Amino acid sequence: MAPLEDLERDYPIIDSNFRMFCASHGIFTDTDFLLHDLSALEAFARQDYAPQKLEQGIRQIISILESGQRPWLNGLELLDDSQLNKCTISTGCERIDILLQGGLRAGHVTELVGPSCSGKTQVCLKAASHVARNSLGKVVYFDTGNSFSPKRVAQFLSLLPDPSTTQINKTVERDMSSIVCHSVFDIFTLLDMLRQLRNNLRSQISFQVRMLIIDSLSSLIAPVLGGGGVHGHALMATAGFLLKEIAHESNLCVVVTNHMVAGEAGMLKPALGESWKSIPHVRLLLSGKYSANGTLIKILKHPYLASGKSTDFVVI
Known part of the structure; x- marks a missing residue:
């Protein structure tokens, strides 16, 4: 702004x-x-x-x-981007990592889409905990719905059944300090904070940041998309461009979540619609359906892996 x-x-x-x-x-x-x-x-x-x-x-x-919203349209830019050394970072969930052949890819925007209570936030918390616990760098976590649970993160970090009843040791305290959480409740605050983060990363003020998580991005954008006007879509495009720019320039893992809404015949569909789906590099669907092996996660879109592949997983 x-x-x-x-x-x-x-x-x-x-x-x-x-x-x-x-x-x-x-x-x-x-x-x-x-x-x-x-x-x-x-x-x-x-x-x-x-x-x-x-x-x-x-x-x-x-x-x-x-x-400010221009995507990478130049073929040379796309080739340069694909040839960068984009490592993968584990989600902390072995079965998801196997599905994605290593985990979340640095330099890419990964979207977790699914209905309420499908496990999107748990995957975000687990991934953030894994980065912090393994001293891979800092995690910036934008919480838009008060869903960030420090007790759950402490549980992941300490591997204790209930960290609230156990004294958290210094290692867990150190790891917790590597996760920087901000509450964000409107799209304009988010855009300001993304621009600030981008500028800090460019000046190496926040050079240790390894992962950016926005849970949930759709809850900020969906309210401004109504009415059929172009302004909400412009805001969405601006947010998408900033996320891709931050991921690309600083080689970060960017993870966003998107809820689902009722579509035709009552079928659920991602809340941000057709205009958004081309923005993330990777889209993963969490079905919310539980089996003996946990929750089903399926690849909807991936630049290097076949769509439709799926697996069950449990966040522990």
């Missing part, structure tokens, strides 16, 4: 007169444009004494936003 006044140096069209016009409509940052009907805004601009300049400014802001 960039204040409009910060853009004037690079884009002189965004001058004080343009900013005053924007402020009269409650627009103070580039991201604020995503909350407005741009057609209506242009109509107001045409009523001003300098309509052409205002319309040019609006188009400039749109161009800035679009450039």
Whole structure:
């Protein structure tokens, strides 16, 4: 989220007169444009004494936003990305690691999609615990629904049946400190925090970060997708681009969760819809159906593995 006044140096069209016009409509940052009907805004601009300049400014802001959401379209960029040394990091669940031939891939965005109580959060907590316990680096955990359970993490770290009744030793305390949890309850706060994390990683302030988890991303984006407007989808695209950029530039494992909603004939479908499914590199479906061997997880999308493969697993 960039204040409009910060853009004037690079884009002189965004001058004080343009900013005053924007402020009269409650627009103070580039991201604020995503909350407005741009057609209506242009109509107001045409009523001003300098309509052409205002319309040019609006188009400039749109161009800035679009450039910030550009995916990798260049074949050379895609080839370069595929040739990077992208290691895998264990989820801490042996059967999931076997299914994924090693675990979660650094540099990729992995989506866990499934209905409520299907185990998405448990997989996230287990993966975060595994990274911390094995001193692989720090984990940044964005919790959007108060689902982060420090007791469960301590249980994974200590392998004790109930860490709440046992004194947590110094090793567990050290490992717990490697997981940095932030509560995030709206998409704009998330975008701000993602940009801050990206900038910190670029300046090596947070160079030890190994994994980024957002549980759940869909609970922040779904509320702004209603009404059929383009702004919610622009926000979703912005979040997706930032996640892929962070994963790619810093070679992180990025994990997000997505809940499910009722579709045609009552069939469940991922909440973020068709526009989102092209963004994650990997999509894994947790069915929520339990068997003798645990929960079923299936590959919906993977750049290197066949879709449709599945396995049962238990998070312990």
